[in-house]
Amino acid sequence: MADLHDMVRFMDDLLDVGSIADYCPIGLQVEGAREVSGVVTGVSACMPLFERAVAERARMVLVHHGMFWDNESRVVRGSLKERLRFLLSNDLSLVAYHLPLDxxxxxxxxxxxxxxxxxxxxxxxxxxxxxxxxxxxxxxxxxxxxxxxxxxxxxxxxxxxxxxxxxxxxxxxxxxxxxxxxxxxxxxxxxxxxxxxxxxxxxxxxxxxxxxxxxxxxxxHRTERLGIQALGERLCRQFDVKCRFVDIPNPI
Structure with missing residues (x-):
């Protein structure tokens, strides 16, 4: 087990998140369980990835593309509502690093x-x-x-x-x-x-x-698989927790 906020701080420091402006929240986007026993990584936040995380008994989903963007509505409805409902009901954290990971x-x-x-x-x-x-x-x-x-x-x-x-x-x-x-x-x-x-x-x-x-x-999608895998592997070595990359197909 590892502490969620210790893990996020480690990644924030590693990626030097304060050094570049982004157009989305960097790092923790949705807070789940404080204790993390496993991490699932993927390119983009989506329901199939969240479902795989639950199947893998992970407590953190780590992605390159998160759920919130500056140019999108802040109204919680439709797919965003369902994603949030699923994350919160399963005590899953969502953590995302965009430009700092690029x-x-x-x-x-x-x-x-x-x-x-x-x-x-x-x-x-x-x-x-x-x-x-x-x-x-x-x-x-x-x-x-x-x-x-x-x-x-x-x-x-x-x-x-x-x-x-x-x-x-x-x-x-x-x-x-x-x-x-x-x-x-x-x-x-x-x-x-x-x-x-x-x-x-x-x-x-x-x-x-x-x-x-x-x-x-x-x-x-294909050009952004490598970084999130490398970050997940570095994180899980540091905290001695299980990590699995899940490649949800995307032809774009």
């Missing part, structure tokens, strides 16, 4: 992608309110783009959407997990051969083609 240099989504793709020479990338939330780097040796794309598909487990408009061989890669197609412009400015994110925007096609950059949209 940007962390060890357990963050972008850091884990950087490592899995075998990149070197970390550089800050992806400016948000004066802070970097992403990264870019180099392949140790240039690769044909098709070979690099195969590597991406192995990491994320699927056939990533891609616009093959860059050079035949690639070396410099810019990364921002999730939904960040706008950052293709920064990738162009910083002379990346490839920009990898989760989602595309309609405008990206012509921009990438005319600027000569490869664009890969590997999936919002």
């Amino acid at each position: 940007r962390h240099p060890q357990v963050g989504n972008n850091a884990r992608i950087f490592q899995e793709l075998g990149l070197v020479g970390w550089r800050d990338f992806g400016r948000y309110k004066g802070q970097s939330i992403a990264c870019m780097g180099e392949l140790p040796e240039a690769l044909p783009f098709d070979d690099f794309l195969q590597r991406v598909n192995r990491v994320f487990g699927g056939d990533a959407f891609h616009l093959p408009f860059g050079p035949g061989t690639v070396k410099t890669v810019a990364i921002c997990s999730g939904g960040a197609p706008d950052l293709v412009r920064e990738a162009i400015e910083k002379k990346a051969d490839v920009f990898l994110t989760g989602e595309a925007g309609e405008y990206v096609y012509h921009l990438a083609r005319e600027e000569g950059i490869h664009f890969i949209g590997a999936g919002h």
